[in-house]
Amino acid sequence: MPIEDREEASLVTHAMAKDTLSRIRDVETEQVEFRKGLVKLGRICGYEIIDGRMDTEYVTIETPLEETMGERVNGLDDVVIINVLRAATPFVEGLLKAFPRARQGVISASRDEEAGRNEEGRFPITVDYVKLPEITEEDTVIVADPMLATGSTMAVVLEHVVQNAGEPENLIVLSAVSAPEGLLRVGEQFPGADLLTVAIDDRLDENGFIVPGLGDAGDRAFRTT
Numbered sequence: 001m002p003i004e005d006r007e008e009a010s011l012v013t014h015a016m017a018k019d020t021l022s023r024i025r026d027v028e029t030e031q032v033e034f035r036k037g038l039v040k041l042g043r044i045c046g047y048e049i050i051d052g053r054m055d056t057e058y059v060t061i062e063t064p065l066e067e068t069m070g071e072r073v074n075g076l077d078d079v080v081i082i083n084v085l086r087a088a089t090p091f092v093e094g095l096l097k098a099f100p101r102a103r104q105g106v107i108s109a110s111r112d113e114e115a116g117r118n119e120e121g122r123f124p125i126t127v128d129y130v131k132l133p134e135i136t137e138e139d140t141v142i143v144a145d146p147m148l149a150t151g152s153t154m155a156v157v158l159e160h161v162v163q164n165a166g167e168p169e170n171l172i173v174l175s176a177v178s179a180p181e182g183l184l185r186v187g188e189q190f191p192g193a194d195l196l197t198v199a200i201d202d203r204l205d206e207n208g209f210i211v212p213g214l215g216d217a218g219d220r221a222f223r224t225t
Helices: 015-025 031-053 088-098 152-165 180-189 217-222
Strands: 003-005 010-012 056-062 067-073 079-085 103-111 125-131 140-144 170-178 194-200
Touching (some): 015 031, 088 140, 125 152, 152 180
Parallel strands (some): 079 140
């Protein structure tokens, strides 16, 4: 089953998703291959969302020889993808290969790592830019960020989405790697969200990084420190 539903989240179990994630986890994987891997992973996740979360309908088709029945995916024109800058940019590039007609939103949000986590385990979050398209009840909204660690950033991003459109009926939070703490926080705060990830890792370290994780996805994708 490509998407495996668990209590805390749903897992993308496609073999190529797991293979690609294993490759980008590797410390020896350099920037170009890391970015390509995130793009590939986004594309695979996009196709799995289509297969596991979207309905199809039977349609009549006229082939060059005769009339027959076929299947079409419903809702491909009603998809909104929200890019959580900056690490999600290559991830979203892959999603757009599966949803080329998707409307796109951008939220630039980052955690203040110098401030550290508070007693609840949250980081202070700075939001520098928000640009969202119109979102309707019929839309499938995919909020993409490759790393879901403490859930601090994602919770703030989702607050902006909800303020803009209410809580969409089909709201998917998509990540490559998640920590149990982040899934719990986002799930409790947004119980209607469909939490979808390729891997649920062991824990967070004292600095709030996912272990074993894959390092800082933004730094590895953009060659910054």
